[in-house]
Amino acid sequence: MNDFMYYNPTKIEFGKTKENKIGQYIKESNIKKVLLVTGTGSIKKNGLYEKIISSLNKYNIEYEEIDGVVSNPLLSRVNDGIKIAKEHKIEAVLGVGGGSVADSAKAIAVGAKYEGDVWDFFINKVQITEALPVFTVMTLAATASEMNGNSVVMNDETQQKYSIASVLVNPVVSVINPELMATVSQEYLAYSAVDIIAHSIEVYFTATDHPNFNSRIVESIIKTVIETTEALLENPNDYDARAEFAWVAIQALNGLTPAGTAGGSFPNHMIEHALSAIYNVAHGAGLAVVIPAWMKWHKEQNIKQYTRFAKEIFNENDADKGIELLEAWFAKIGAPVTLQMINIPREGIKALATNANALAGLWGMDEAYSVETIIDILEKA
Amino acid sequence: MNDFMYYNPTKIEFGKTKENKIGQYIKESNIKKVLLVTGTGSIKKNGLYEKIISSLNKYNIEYEEIDGVVSNPLLSRVNDGIKIAKEHKIEAVLGVGGGSVADSAKAIAVGAKYEGDVWDFFINKVQITEALPVFTVMTLAATASEMNGNSVVMNDETQQKYSIASVLVNPVVSVINPELMATVSQEYLAYSAVDIIAHSIEVYFTATDHPNFNSRIVESIIKTVIETTEALLENPNDYDARAEFAWVAIQALNGLTPAGTAGGSFPNHMIEHALSAIYNVAHGAGLAVVIPAWMKWHKEQNIKQYTRFAKEIFNENDADKGIELLEAWFAKIGAPVTLQMINIPREGIKALATNANALAGLWGMDEAYSVETIIDILEKA
Numbered sequence: 001m002n003d004f005m006y007y008n009p010t011k012i013e014f015g016k017t018k019e020n021k022i023g024q025y026i027k028e029s030n031i032k033k034v035l036l037v038t039g040t041g042s043i044k045k046n047g048l049y050e051k052i053i054s055s056l057n058k059y060n061i062e063y064e065e066i067d068g069v070v071s072n073p074l075l076s077r078v079n080d081g082i083k084i085a086k087e088h089k090i091e092a093v094l095g096v097g098g099g100s101v102a103d104s105a106k107a108i109a110v111g112a113k114y115e116g117d118v119w120d121f122f123i124n125k126v127q128i129t130e131a132l133p134v135f136t137v138m139t140l141a142a143t144a145s146e147m148n149g150n151s152v153v154m155n156d157e158t159q160q161k162y163s164i165a166s167v168l169v170n171p172v173v174s175v176i177n178p179e180l181m182a183t184v185s186q187e188y189l190a191y192s193a194v195d196i197i198a199h200s201i202e203v204y205f206t207a208t209d210h211p212n213f214n215s216r217i218v219e220s221i222i223k224t225v226i227e228t229t230e231a232l233l234e235n236p237n238d239y240d241a242r243a244e245f246a247w248v249a250i251q252a253l254n255g256l257t258p259a260g261t262a263g264g265s266f267p268n269h270m271i272e273h274a275l276s277a278i279y280n281v282a283h284g285a286g287l288a289v290v291i292p293a294w295m296k297w298h299k300e301q302n303i304k305q306y307t308r309f310a311k312e313i314f315n316e317n318d319a320d321k322g323i324e325l326l327e328a329w330f331a332k333i334g335a336p337v338t339l340q341m342i343n344i345p346r347e348g349i350k351a352l353a354t355n356a357n358a359l360a361g362l363w364g365m366d367e368a369y370s371v372e373t374i375i376d377i378l379e380k381a
Numbered sequence: 382m383n384d385f386m387y388y389n390p391t392k393i394e395f396g397k398t399k400e401n402k403i404g405q406y407i408k409e410s411n412i413k414k415v416l417l418v419t420g421t422g423s424i425k426k427n428g429l430y431e432k433i434i435s436s437l438n439k440y441n442i443e444y445e446e447i448d449g450v451v452s453n454p455l456l457s458r459v460n461d462g463i464k465i466a467k468e469h470k471i472e473a474v475l476g477v478g479g480g481s482v483a484d485s486a487k488a489i490a491v492g493a494k495y496e497g498d499v500w501d502f503f504i505n506k507v508q509i510t511e512a513l514p515v516f517t518v519m520t521l522a523a524t525a526s527e528m529n530g531n532s533v534v535m536n537d538e539t540q541q542k543y544s545i546a547s548v549l550v551n552p553v554v555s556v557i558n559p560e561l562m563a564t565v566s567q568e569y570l571a572y573s574a575v576d577i578i579a580h581s582i583e584v585y586f587t588a589t590d591h592p593n594f595n596s597r598i599v600e601s602i603i604k605t606v607i608e609t610t611e612a613l614l615e616n617p618n619d620y621d622a623r624a625e626f627a628w629v630a631i632q633a634l635n636g637l638t639p640a641g642t643a644g645g646s647f648p649n650h651m652i653e654h655a656l657s658a659i660y661n662v663a664h665g666a667g668l669a670v671v672i673p674a675w676m677k678w679h680k681e682q683n684i685k686q687y688t689r690f691a692k693e694i695f696n697e698n699d700a701d702k703g704i705e706l707l708e709a710w711f712a713k714i715g716a717p718v719t720l721q722m723i724n725i726p727r728e729g730i731k732a733l734a735t736n737a738n739a740l741a742g743l744w745g746m747d748e749a750y751s752v753e754t755i756i757d758i759l760e761k762a
Contacts, residue, residue, distance in 0.1 A: 001559075001624035003396025008389070014641070015384025178382075211625050212608065213632075216601035224594040243382035244592050247641060251594075256637075260395070260628060 001211050002262035007167055008255050010147045014176045014247070019051055019137050023059035025173040026092065026135055033062040034135070035090040037081060037105045039069045039097040043139065048180060052096055052137060064088045066108075072276045072283065073100040075107075075119060075155045082111035082118060085132065092133040092172075099143030102136045106151035106169035109134045119155060121164045124362060128166040137175040140184055141246035142192035142284065144199065144253035146174035154277060161273040162359065176250070178243040182236060190333040191284025192249065193229040197222055197326075198272075198287045199252040203264030205298060205305055210261050215305075218257055219312045224248045226313070229333055265365050268294050271374060274355035281342050288335035289342060292327035293381035299323065339381045349378045382592050383643035388548060389636050391528045395557045395628065400432055400518050404440035406554040407473065407516055414443040415516070416471040418462060418486045420450045420478040424520065429561060433477055433518065445469045447489075453535045453542065453657045453664065454481040456488075456500060463492035463499060466513065473514040473553075480524030480664075483517045487532035487550035490515045500536060503543040505743060512549040518556040521565055522627035523573035523665065525580065525634035527555035535658060542654040543740065557631070559624040567614060571714040572665025573630065574610040578603055578707075579653075579668040580633040584645030586679060586686055591642050596686075599638055600693045605629045607694075610714055646746050649675050652755060655736035662723050669716035670723060673708035674762035680704065720762045730759045 013025065026034060036052070043049045056063055066081045085093065085108055093112070095105030109132040111118030120126045138146050145151070149170045152163040184192070204210060204218045225248055231241035251257070258264055268290050275286035299306045299319055310322025327337050336342045344352070353374035360369040394406065407415060417433070424430045437444055447462045466474065466489055474493070476486030490513040492499030501507045519527050526532070530551045533544040565573070585591065585599045606629055612622035632638070639645055649671050656667035680687045680700055691703025708718050717723045725733070734755035741750040 001621050001628070003399070005392065005394055007392035011386065011388035013386055018384070211621065211628075213601060213605040213625050213629055216604065217598070220594060220597035220601055223597065227593065240382050240592065243641065244594050247382070247592075248594055260624065 001260040002209055004259050006255055006259050008147060008170065009167070010170045011173045012147060012176060012250070013173055016177055016179055018175045018177050019048065019180065020055050022052060022094070022135065022137055022175055023055035023057070023061055025175070026056070026061055026094065027059040029092070029133060029172055031061065031092045031133065033088070033090055034092045034094045035081060035085050035088070035108065036063045036065045037069060037093060037095045037097070037101055037108065038065070038067040039101050041067070043096060046183065048096065048139065063094070064090060069097065069101045069104045071100050072154045072161065072280060073104045075153050075157070078104050078107040078111065078118060078153055081108035085112035090132065092135060094135045094137070096137045096139070098138065098140030099145045102138065102143070102145035102171070103151040103153060105134050105136065106131075106145070106149075107153050107164070109169050110164065110166070122153060122155070122162040128164060128168055131166065131168040134169050134171045135173050136171045137180075139180045140188065140192065141176075141181055141249040142195040144250050146171060146176060147250045147254040150253070152273070159277045159355065160358070161277040162362065176246050178239060178246050181242055181246060186233060187334060188284075189229065189232055190335045191282050191288070193225050193284075193333060194288040194291070194330060194335050195284040196225050196249045196252045198268055198291060200257060201291070202266045202268055203258045203261055204309075205295070205302055206263065206265045206267065207258075207261040208263030210305065214257060214259070214261055215308065217251075221248045221252050221257070222313055226329065233333060265368075266363065267365065267369060270359050270363060270365060270369065271352070271356045271377065273359055274352045275342070275344065277355055278348070278352060279342070279344055285336050285342055288330045288337055289339055289381050290377075292323060292330070292337055294377050295323045295326070296380050297377045339378065349375055352378060382641040383590055385640050387636055387640050389528060389551065390548070391551045392554045393528060393557060393631070394554055397558055397560055399556045399558050400429065400561065401436050403433060403475070403516065403518055403556055404436035404438070404442055406556070407437070407442055407475065408440040410473070410514060410553055412442065412473045412514065414469070414471055415473045415475045416462060416466050416469070416489065417444045417446045418450060418474060418476045418478070418482055418489065419446070419448045420482050422448070424477060427564065429477065429520065444475075445471060450478065450482045450485045452481050453661055454485040456534050456536045456538070459485050459488040459492065459499060459534055462489035466493035471513065473516060475516045475518070477518045477520070479519065479521030480526045483519065483524070483526035483552070484532040484534060486515050486517065487512075487526070487530075488534050488545070490550050491545065491547070502545045503534060503536070509545060509547040509549055512547065515550050515552045516554050517552045518561075520561045521569065521573065522557070522562055522630040523576040525631050527552060527557060528631045528635040531634070533654070540658045540736065541739070542658040543743065557627050559620060559627050562623055562627060563617060568715060569663075569665070570610065570613055571716045572663050572669070574606050574665070574714060575669040575672070575711060575716050576665040577606050577630045577633045579649055579672060581638060582672070583647045583649055584639045584642055585690070586676070586683055587644065587646045587648065588639075588642040589644030591686065595638060595640070595642055596689065598632075602629045602633050602638070603694055607710065614714060646749075647744065648746065648750060651740050651744060651746065651750065652733070652737045652758065654740055655733045656723070656725065658736055659729070659733060660723070660725055666717050666723055669711045669718055670720055670762050671758075673704060673711070673718055675758050676704045676707070677761050678758045720759065730756055733759060
């Protein structure tokens with residue numbers, strides 16, 4: 001077992017109607033003025049926006065607003081937010097929406113305390129030493145951004161989808177009301193399920209030291225994702241399944257699963273970020289395409305864990321069968337599993353591999369993932 | 382799934398030699414003077430005491446000291462510590478030892494900020510609203526006190542073993558170096574294993590709503606405890622097993638396992654506290670006696686979960702068989718499983734039941750656990 005530091009100071013307020021208390025949670029941190037970050041308008045249609053504003057008003061919390069955050073959130077919009085935050089002396093950033101909104105809120109929180117270009121943090125030119133406090137009210141469960149310090153942003157000028165990580169942007173409080181997630185489309189539910197599984201299996205398969213307890217936690221998460229996704233596809237109003245899905249989404253990327261492991265990496269995310277960056281694919285859809293291909297390429301490097309996976313998740317004895325059944329499950333829930341299904345032509349592979357390989361450099365994975373290797377993997381998709 | 386709040390701001394510094402950095406961790410919180418709380422002297426023999434003092438000196442952190450904290454830590458010693466803390470204007474409390482030391486450090490941290498008798502908090506006469514910051518360096522893994530806000534203290538005048546709980550006494554930083562735990566006796570390793578399993582199964586069996594994910598986490602903890610305990614009994618120097626054991630001990634009582642459940646309670650702890658209070662039994666030993674008896678008495682109330690337990694932990698199809706095999710495993714690792722084995726005579730049961738029932742009142746369990754019911758349970762032990 002490897003040495004580690006575990007620290008996750010985010011308070012999770014989980015349950016029905018808790019969004020009505022967001023003003024109270026913010027006030028408890030002595031904050032009087034927030035920047036409200038939102039997406040492309042669904043919260044204005046379903047009444048959530050009104051509830052948030054009403055709660056802010058109730059606790060005399062002033063707010064400025066920036067909306068229009070899209071999936072694969074754009075750096076340009078983040079910069080708009082930073083500008084508002086600086087102009088209006090904003091004290092905290094409140095994201096209300098899905099992972100893209102939470103990630104944008106975090107990037108704004110970092111940029112608001114920095115004189116230079118916020119992209120400097122994403123290319124590791126500078127380290128994060130301060131940030132505005134972040135709060136979130138989530139409408140989608142997938143990225144676990146609500147309980148971690150990660151933010152992934154798309155530079156719309158350079159076509160780079162890069163990330164930052166700092167406990168300084170762990171949300172102070174995140175509100176998770178599963179009822180707010182009940183209107184997510186079946187398509188996005190499937191993408192979310194794939195994303196959660198992706199978060200779980202990256203370190204599970206790549207770590208050189210992976211204690212049994214960590215494997216058991218990961219398997220618990222995956223079994224629960226499969227079970228609750230199927231329940232929700234059957235009945236989108238199954239509150240308990242929706243709630244459990246939301247909670248395991250958080251556990252998959254809040255620091256618990258890799259604690260004590262060694263040598264783990266995130267190659268599927270690295271490759272997928274290239275797909276999203278160049279073709280604007282939904283993150284979960286891109287992952288569903290990349291993961292089975294990567295597993296087929298990678299399995300010989302850790303055949304014992306792939307055999308364990310097949311046994312624990314699908315009650316099969318053969319590593320290949322485990323990969324095959326995971327791919328089949330992705331397809332069954334409506335996620336794409338080939339590049340063709342997301343309209344990426346074979347000729348595009350070279351550029352994808354080059355884009356992903358640049359990220360490999362930043363993530364310290366360039367030795368294992370040369371352009372040629374990434375091409376090999378994508379050829380399997 | 383029930384509504385919940387999850388908040389655990391303790392930073393865990395896990396790994397070899399991390400105790401040498403305790404001065405740095407304390408200094409990072411801008412603290413200049415601590416009360417060092419220790420046990421009955423083993424850390425002076427094995428060199429840990431010197432390392433701690435050296436680290437405090439290195440970072441210019443002044444300290445006062447109180448030692449002599451025993452298992453089932455005494456209120457009288459806590460009061461001694463509070464007196465020193467008040468006299469010397471202590472800014473934080475540093476516990477170096479096992480669960481009793483950590484629990485005493487927390488009680489001192491609460492008492493140091495209170496004019497009245499600290500026992501007021503234990504009998505729910507007043508609520509905790511402030512406390513000194515707490516830090517710990519652990520030499521035993523069992524109670525998870527290193528990552529929760531619980532403190533159990535024994536009132537040596539009234540023979541009451543009662544508890545407090547507040548996130549205000551969650552340690553700011555806890556150092557877990559599994560190497561510091563390598564000298565724990567086989568006897569105490571067994572008691573610790575029982576304690577961890579006890580923390581895991583209380584809510585698992587008693588909750589009226591227990592999502593599958595929670596059950597899976599609990600089962601992951603129990604499987605890992607069984608596996609690593611057996612490895613350590615075979616080879617006490619198995620670092621990886623020692624480390625994994627220490628980490629699952631924490632997971633068993635840091636708020637993760639009950640999150641989202643409803644209706645759970647801690648009857649085994651309630652009854653065991655009476656055993657410790659009257660007969661000064663080691664907590665884990667008392668639990669090993671109480672748990673199988675309680676399970677036999679309780680199983681009909683949640684037969685489905687007992688059947689699941691038998692299947693998941695022991696690959697058996699029958700609830701009774703699961704209880705029998707857990708009891709047999711306790712015995713195998715050297716834990717006592719009858720009152721007789723811990724020298725408690727049958728005539729003592731009435732007084733135990735009365736003591737436990739008083740605690741049931743405090744814990745809101747007096748309807749389910751009358752004196753007669755507790756007698757019934759203890760008769761099975």
